Amino acid sequence: MSGLVENSVVDEFDKEVSKNLGFRLKAYQRAVAEELVRVLDRERFVVVSMPTGSGKTVLEMFVAFYARRLSARKILVLEPTRFLCDQMYRVWVRVFGDSVAREYEGVCNGFLEKPIVVSTPQTACKCVEEHNIVFDAVVVDEVHHAFGGKYYAELLSSSVDGFVVGFTALLPSARLDRLSENVLRVLGRPYILAYDFKALGELDPTYTPPKAIADLFDAEMDGVESHVYDLLFRGVVEGLPQTVKFLEITLARYGVKAFCESCQRAVAGGKIEAHPAVGMLCNGERLSHKTRVLAEVLSSYGVGFGGVSPAIVFTSRKATAYEFRDAIVEKLGLPPSRVEVLTSDMDRKERLKLIDRVKRGEVDVVISTIVGEEGVDLPEANLLVMSDVPRSPLRFYQRLGRLIRLSSPHKIKYLVVTLTPKTREYYDLEEALLNLHREGVDVSYILSEFESKTATARVAEIVKEMSSAYGISTVPYPLIVLNTYINDPPSYLATVAAKHPEVLDNIKKALEGLGIKPKLGTEKEIAEAIKILTLYHMARITQHAKRALHTLEKLVSKGAFTRELDKAVLEGKLLYIYDIESMGSLIADLLLTLYRYCRKRGQKYCKTKEPRLDRKNLLRLYARYFPATEAPNVYKMLEKIRGENKSSCALIVPRGYNPKNNVLTARMRIITEINDVKMNIAIYINYHNIKKFEEKLFEQLIEPNLDAIACKALEKLEEQLELFRE
Template structure:
């Protein structure tokens, strides 16, 4: 086995790389376990310690011993990154390949080393009959395997002889939840300090962690109330300010802002003040409660870490944090802009003298004040300004005099279910990594963390609650975003009725004379769904009213959840077929032959319009909900088809085409539904747009084909219902 190490180093040297002393020492311990007959080994090494080289060494050991090697990454992004940056460079593309889309291409899976995700690997191993090939399994970020049944299913399907797992951190609570396939695993843990002693390793500047600041019932009630307030220049603007304050700074700062003269007057006039003031009846805010948890967690080490520095941008929040620290018997000081020069100097001297355990600071402590370095920095909010962020982070960068504690810590306190767990968090983690901060305590797949704890988590919870109450997995979009109990057509009718008569009259006057006698809703649908009669002016009128009445922050949250892949949607067959039947019946009055295709094809488009007809569902990783929805739509389609053929006795046809017409730039799928009633002289082609669809993500989850199949059933159900409803209208064709 010593020869394996030497030969691997020769391979590295050909690319200008070499192993460090501590990496060779780690492999020496792994080799010792192999000599003792251990077949399942987990190696825990800090972020930035080059554990990928040890992973490749384990794979090389497998190749030398005659086995092909399967490498598992938790995400498709990591598959591509590891293949491009490391594995293909060392082993060459003739020896290594990757597959995360589930294509199961035999040429890719014929390589000696294949990099994949657990779900794709299980699918392709079974589809291609490769169970006996991969006797060595290398699992990167193996902590994902604990509690994730996809890994357990892969281990059951593969039954490898050897498993090498790698992680930056395996929390103790996860060590006792071993998947069946990892029973009896040997755990080799190498701390930053241990690697430094082995040689050639420099420990990180600090270790990062995240604590959740969970809202209580009153805070969550007010939050939900605020996100449902429609956006407008007055009411919506003040709601936005209050929402931002509540999420980032907590109850006390929120109530301070709410009670300010102009804010109170505006919201009293709109009838919102009393509802929002309910938040002020509680005790400590969610941020202060989370800060208490941080202090409790680190209390045994505060003597070595002090002064702990807690940053917040609001004075009211700082006051709460001070109360929390003092209630735990800690020597705490408050540093705000109201403190004069003498007070600041006194606090700083006390810090240097070791008399202060905790310093709570507002913006004044970020620059211009020489706060001593800390061993524990707590950010109760994350500044969007890079300058302010690095000024705060700089409190960790200074050398601490007299401290024997080997590490420093930075803790972020974030509100789950809000945009604090948003894309901006990705930038924060990147900044920390570039500054040499060990992010092992954070979930490695930060995008998954955002999905599970960001706004998508709040939206999926809301959909789940409505779904359980209604007894169906499909929840109307309008119900979720707080629209009154109206159908999509009733909403559109109320909007067009409210348009100024003069402006509406100008639009109607520009349309085909045969359409002018129709009701306003029919005119609206005919002009919005038909390309050649489309009225931009009418749509602008309706869209303006739609946004004024229904555009809330909750709408944006739902859209963000759809884009993230946590929530999916289909179109309500009954509501869409009502709209299509009404539009087609109207348009057929204005043409000699009712053939609506080519330049006359109908387009069910414009996101603001189509989402009114959407039914939302939460997307699971296995695609079971997609299979259930497909079955539901097929049943509806069969029932409608039987009614058409037995009761209406029509000569008709319904087809779905162009299911691959995907626009990657706009993330839009636009298939066609073709319907015809040959004995009535009608044929129509409707292009239906599905927005915010991430094909790459669905393929990465192995769900693209299932999703397409479900969409086909959704569109066929719409087509059959449209045919049935058109057949019952006698005024639209010349028989």
């Protein structure tokens, strides 16, 4: 294509940008756009490497603009996260108007209705498969994710009829080797257009580089570490809840040495009970996951061997700092004199001596605890490693100040954050990214599959692993958090209540307020009282009832783990049904009570005052969880049960959905006749963490689940009446 045509299409795009976004293309952006036109005349797969802050988004839109000039009918824009989909869509729609759509919730409307779609690779794969869509052009933002990414490989190898252009701030050579063989066969090796800071400066002297480039390394736990973490996370380790939570966070953030140090103190102080798995972890000789990943970071950047130097490593725990030092010397082979630890153990004179040595280039790595964050004039680092992310914004900025200083604005620095995937530590990343971006740090490279690395993802993984280990399709909540089955939740609650006199006192006063004189001398009597409070809304309106139930719910809830479990359901990673056996028993007891009431009064027809099973934390005891991917198998299981029952046992209908609280209420109406007594009972049952009401979910999961429960209740009622006859 001639230079005249290149200039023409770039000029046209420049006018669109000026009209819709209010600025003109910079000189280096024009140069890159013109080069893209020349290269796309002969190449199908192009990767553009440019630093953040250089306007990659504008150039991505230019590729789509150029593709439309070439009569492209379908253009896909891939973003690695939903957050970036939203962010990019807001810009793209200003330039392309109604021609652009965004899809990342598994919905395919935009793919069918619009010529340009901004989407995640997961949703794009689903829609391509369902509707046999082929794209004339694909623009891939943060294209480094495509090298080794399963969904990217599926898309790029099977649904592209034109060209693919990817953009990234950094594409290490190791990533290039991870490109799928299928993609290589279809598109060939990518043609690389690499523009570093120097090249952009030569194209445009007004270009200003970022202050630093950030990267993220995952600190993966090994099998033993992960097992202990899961026991703490699920609340299986017995002890004070706040202590168990502290130890869980300590293991994830600081590693084995710091964890074992804290754990020994907690056991000695009677705050937690000793656990054999914890003993196995602490008695073994191993490098912690945080230490293993630090060694990987320092090796990758060549610290001490002609690469980036000096490096400052921050950790909040002394035990971790000394573990780091020993591992760097032993595993990386750095001389002990070139690896130093800065802690409060040093006096002022020793600190000043260390700082002078670093400034003279005699030290390659400084490992610092909190003492190095302020009050100590640490020299400027070329590489800063945060092995944990401080929750305090002040501490975060104090650390960052060791990397970004006004004294060297044109020197590119590197920041590495190490986080433990599938733990709550990953939630610290969101605030950190925002703070880094504000300071002019390039964070684009670490927006990697964030959602798959949170604690919620670990919850889903735990359920999947337990399902496989126990050979069950659905995993009961009590098995997850208590490591045991609970066949009769009211009896379990009675056992808990019996240990807390204040709960029993509130139960007693609540029932007395209803004119009932309860006997609470045995756990069976307590269980019957709890059933009344659980089922009948009117029994719960007094303050005594509210206090009793609130305390019980708090005692059986596992805090943070339970919240992550809720998130996993809300995000669609997990689904659940209610246990047919235990909930069937509860409703059978309710029917038996109604039957006795009718017989006692000689009535032939009885109704009850609409009992409700609606309290979230108590309903958990009946819940059985399973991965969303296993939903078809659970549907089949429920259908099989329905077939065995031969006919429906109840009329199940949805009675309301509350989008604010994500609660779906279903009504189960059972009409049955036993010994000339006809009973009509309607029970309202809540399903929590339902993101939106879907007919399919109700028909395939909730309705057959509740019908199976109703059939089981009638079966158990017959069994109980048979016992009375005998």
